[in-house]
Amino acid sequence: MQVDLNADVGEWSAGSGDNLGDIDLFRLITSANVACGFHAGDAEVMRRTIRAATRANVVVGAHPSFRDREGFGRREIAATPQEIYDDVLEQVTVLAGIARTEGVALRHVKPHGALYNTGAKDRSRAHAIVSAIAAFDPKLLLIAPPASALVSAAVEQRLRVIAEGFADRSYQPDGSLIPRDVEGAVIHHPDAAARQAVRLAVEHIVIARDGTRIPLQVETICVHGDTPEAVAIASAVRRALEHAGITVTAST
């Protein structure tokens, strides 16, 4: 049994100082979703993040967002599918180009924040996201929630999907995430996150806040990188997975 462990990284700016806090995470995760400048990051940060991830044998992918630095990509924008196609294309292409000059090939794309959420539900937007990825490179993988509009679009366009679960987010009984602005949406305790990760990897279920057991078949588990307890959580999750006999390794 094996599982991939992914985190969002490169979500800072070079201008404001030398803050490669992601480095501790790289010893723990197996896949990194690198911000592409629309919600965070810039060319220097991308290059340094790709370099640090690769040095730590972490596989890298793009983490495109709505164009919204002010809102950190967490606000839905009433963009047309064509605008979303252009935005995703621009971001994937920049990150791929920078990676290429570092001798690295992108493995996957995982939409960020509001783009991930809208892509999970809205068929025409999911189609736009997947089309941009496939047009650029049909061998890229897509990290997406199981049974989402993104998965359907990827199947149609023959993009391979890596289904994702979250170690440190609470779920609703219907299998969707509790929105971030709801109390209890984010799991802050390392042990609770570790338990949820093991359940996902071993039993292929998640327990919703009301106790419902939801079957959830995932290949990768996300741990967050942008909270104060990020490293503690990633560390607890990794240890618990290995203790449960799961091999933590990047999907291919």
Add this chain to the structure above:
Amino acid sequence: MQVDLNADVGEWSAGSGDNLGDIDLFRLITSANVACGFHAGDAEVMRRTIRAATRANVVVGAHPSFRDREGFGRREIAATPQEIYDDVLEQVTVLAGIARTEGVALRHVKPHGALYNTGAKDRSRAHAIVSAIAAFDPKLLLIAPPASALVSAAVEQRLRVIAEGFADRSYQPDGSLIPRDVEGAVIHHPDAAARQAVRLAVEHIVIARDGTRIPLQVETICVHGDTPEAVAIASAVRRALEHAGITVTAST
């Protein structure tokens, strides 16, 4: 004998998290230079910074920059005086408007980074900076290096100047700062910064790196807010000044 203690604050982004690290500084300084969005900051950060500073009885001013978030305002841009006038005006006016809705009036303006440096030397740019401030509100004070082009321009346009020295920057024998990219430009040790601050406040001199004693008549002393040791330095400087019998208080 008295001196003002100032620091640059609000140099972060609301989007990327809840990081009001400036709060510890506000217990130590008497004047705060608030970033206006061109090199760092945004409306939410400005509002929260003004509120926190005011609550701590710290006087606030604007800290305008070249439009350069990528370079954190540290890179000179070949802007015309008219462009510099527009840029300064836009920044001062935004911060003043946000302050006004918080019931706060700006006391001063201190140019940031490359704008401060070019204004210190270039007469037409100094004139543009001072003109924008005076056009907006002739009662604003200007924080500037002693005997600089900014001071001359302010005298011409009847803007009151608060001459500034630095506790934690090294000086050249001609009284100018050693550029940031030169080894030793920034003083990291709290005791060394405290000694330099006391010398500035009591003896009105600074000792250049080669040992030269430079007379420097200043009303305000800057401590940096953006380094890991910022609070330790500000704390050592404040204690040393008070121990030397100097009243630390905002100039008016």
Add this chain to the structure above:
Amino acid sequence: MQVDLNADVGEWSAGSGDNLGDIDLFRLITSANVACGFHAGDAEVMRRTIRAATRANVVVGAHPSFRDREGFGRREIAATPQEIYDDVLEQVTVLAGIARTEGVALRHVKPHGALYNTGAKDRSRAHAIVSAIAAFDPKLLLIAPPASALVSAAVEQRLRVIAEGFADRSYQPDGSLIPRDVEGAVIHHPDAAARQAVRLAVEHIVIARDGTRIPLQVETICVHGDTPEAVAIASAVRRALEHAGITVTAST
């Protein structure tokens, strides 16, 4: 009988050339809504637009938008009321500051595009928009659609409202505008726009696309400034209004 004639102006960028096409409009309208940099415009454009409008005796106001240059402010963003408050405040304050250095006081604020539409319907967002204006200067007037959430919020916060009708937009039977992406939303023929303007000013009605006569009490009529036929339409509207015995003059 009298009516105000307003248009959105300053919706271009100084960087890309010397394009003050608004100048022809200024001979025809009585109020100008000046873009504040979030959907279009910059400090230089604002200054030049205010100057040109004032020289032509056109009263100026702010035209704040969602932060969305890519979408020209026409895309709704899922911003919180607090973010909208900050965005409106930042824009009004910049334009007011630049106007002040030109010796000009703003008369009014008219939200742009998606912000106007969301403010017309959403009570908490309307409240945020009006609060930002009132906090900055309670003497500013608000241009808004009649009987909208913006009007209710303005009444609550004692901001005077100037109700607005459109000469060159088609209406739905419920009195709302036909969305821009629907065929026939924009009236391109000067005569048709002129007829609608006269009906609004004299009979206080508008005729919806299905023939319904909708009572609409407005004090100002908007003509668009960003279409090829803008000047022809504004010119026909102005002539028709004056021919019908209406005095075209800015509301106060």
Add this chain to the structure above:
Amino acid sequence: MQVDLNADVGEWSAGSGDNLGDIDLFRLITSANVACGFHAGDAEVMRRTIRAATRANVVVGAHPSFRDREGFGRREIAATPQEIYDDVLEQVTVLAGIARTEGVALRHVKPHGALYNTGAKDRSRAHAIVSAIAAFDPKLLLIAPPASALVSAAVEQRLRVIAEGFADRSYQPDGSLIPRDVEGAVIHHPDAAARQAVRLAVEHIVIARDGTRIPLQVETICVHGDTPEAVAIASAVRRALEHAGITVTAST
């Protein structure tokens, strides 16, 4: 005898309307330098520009700039070579990615404005520009002024150079361009531009403003796309070249 005819295109924004004025140029030129978003353009404009150019059999390349929309890339920024490397890489890579999804490969890179000028003179910056291009794709060609630092850097790094002359810019006796802010820097008359183009293509000289005949061996001739007379000039240049027996065709 043959020569390439190039112009800068895609220097507008999709948000502000549907302005593909470049289309007339595409019937006249053989190579297009497409803005990459830093001084003008955006993903939609890039895509539409690449599509229109390709449909007209015009070869496309990247036109990277300093990050400066306010100054249209005409202002030098005191960026480090590493920052310039990152900026060029980001721009070339975005344009190449968008081109790739249109089934188009970039042929060349031509730096824009202040980046072109600084690259012509400054060896370390020229090195940074060329390194970014070569790291991304060593088969890209570089359009640069003859005998410039850019040419030296390209020779060192084995990038093929297409030397460039200007039909509609005046030259100094040393072979450099008269700066844009000097009266007479830009040639507005189609006949004068056409004569200069023919001289460049046939006699391999240019006549400086003081009458000096300067030998200038060029493979491509630039006509400007952003002036009111752009199409008239390009048309006159093309006709004159063909009339003189020169084949106008893209270099390879």
